[in-house]
Amino acid sequence: MVQCFLILENGTIAEGTGFGFEKTVYGEVVFNTGMCGYQESLTDPSYKGQILIMSHPIIGNYGISSKFQESPRVQVTGYVVREACKDASPMYGHESLDDYLKKNSIPGISELDTRSLIIGIRERGVLRGAIAFDEDPQEVLEKVRSTPYPSDRNLVAEVSTKEVLRYKKAGAKKVALIDCGVKGNIVNELKKRFEVIQVPYDTPASFFRGEDIDGVFLSNGPGDPAHPEIMSTTVRTIRELKNDYPIFGICLGNQLLALACGGKTYKMKFGHRGVNQPVKHNGRVYITSQNHGYAVDAESLDGTGFVADHINVNDGTVDGMRHTELPIFSVQYHPEASAGPKDTTFLFDDFAKLLETVE
Template sequence: MARSYLVLEDGTVYEGEPFGYRSDAFGEVVFATGMCGYQESLTDPSYQGQILVMTFPLIGNYGTTDDFYQSDKVHARAVVVREYCKEPSDMYAGKTIDEFLRDNKVPGISGIDTRDLVIKIRNGGTLKGAVTEDRESIPDLVEKLKAAPAPSEGNLVGEVSCKTVQRFDENKEITVGLLDCGEKGGILRDLRSRYNVIMFPYDTPADVIIESKVQGVLLSNGPGDPSHPMILKHTARTVADLSSQLPLFGICFGNQVTALALGGKTYKMKFGHRGCNQPVMYEGRVYITSQNHGFAVDDGSLEGTGLVADQFNVNDRTVEGMRHKDLPIFTSQYHPEASPGPWDTSFLFDRFGKVIKEGHL
């Protein structure tokens, strides 16, 4: 039987069985806690540069389908599971996860003790890792991992953002802009169900967006470090310039960039939040949310920015959303479009339209 290895930068090696596409992969090893939604997670551009560990012990027990894609391909560099299902339910028909990964040229490794791996990440923090079938290369691979920069040090947003302006005319009353830092298909879907949408590349200047006559701008999710020099030079600058001219709604990466644009700070979390079961306290109520992020807004840095953190994660008190004291700007660190996950907070898309019409929160 063929063997595959997950190698971590601290020298830890997990042995398993290869599936999916047969190749090596390098990335930041992160874990997601969802019991379902593997296709949505794998095709989420926010996983660019990462090796995704699924904590649920059986992955792929239903087939893939076109309805679940969040982009046009798998963005995770590799997938780690305890067990993958070779004969899924025919509920959705579609392909097996093995076929799905092979078609997308992404390797998988199964038979891993994912509980032990997740405990290691939770205790020690996120690690760089690699998947390989070459056992003899492991010692050299560990040294390369130690020396290699983290994937988040690259401009991952530049890899996944659209390259040209795209227009979606839905014959709606309101037209909004979508600044694409790696948007999930679910965000575009929920916007198009309510508004006409013009989608802009992440490095679009504010004056181009203003000239398009959009009435508000949604700042999308995306991968990597929001304080990357290219993001500060382009995206954060655009958000700062737009902040006094148009209503803004930031989601996930867009939440972090909003904080940076107005003078706040962000930081890398120990192991992040990834899954569709994260509790958020908002206006006296707990909402269950879908999340995928490894960076967070520093609450203490918001003083003097005009931004106020008004949503917090119940588990660790990290910032889950902000509003501006005077301007029509609000954000959520979680994903109100879910995909996968709960629909508890989808009302935020309607709130965006209300803010646009009324000009204030």
């Protein structure tokens, strides 16, 4: 059997059992606390550049289904689980996790103490790491320590659509979706309510003004929202459009709106990735799905016109905001992901109502 290791920049070297596609990969090591939805996590573009650890002890006990794809391919760089189920239930599909990762050229490692690894990340913060097959762990460790963080790259450019996509809906309002790595279920929720034009992340403001649109939607996506290439394209476009159209943002979209209006963002110690994050809004607590490693700096919102009206109950971070003068609002979590299970899908309806009331 080929040797397989998970290697972290702090010197942790954990030997396990390799599965999926056998190759050595490097990335930022993060964790997800969800008990199910592993296929949705694997295909979420917000995980681009990351090696994902699942906290649930057994993953892959149900088969792969095309219904649960959030994008056309697996987006994680590598996958770490306590136990990879070899005999998946065919209730959703017959393809196993192992075969699915092989088909997508993604390596996995199992038979590790994932609980200990996650506790270490919670204590120290996210780390660079590698999944290595049949290589000297010490040599790989040196490479890990010299490898740039994935967020140094423009990850959004790697997952955004490369062409304009149009989804017609007769008689509906027209919404431009700025795709920074949008999840499939977000597109589905928008298509239920609007005619949608999905555009690349770096589309200039002039395009929107020539399309007779009614509103703008800002998607989720990977990486640092304040990356120079994002600031000079997406954030610049939002800044130029914010006075002209109603805008709704989700996840990265929340952070981009803050930056466009003069706010700041920061990298969190280990982020929020899971399906059970409690968020307080208008006196009620909602259970939400989240996947982000950056957050909006609450103090930086002073003078931007935004007020934080969704607050994470666990750590007090900004989980949503609304503009006090413009028809703009956003959330850090994923209302399309059915964590509640349908608690916060009303936000898409709120956006639809907003378009009806704004001339």
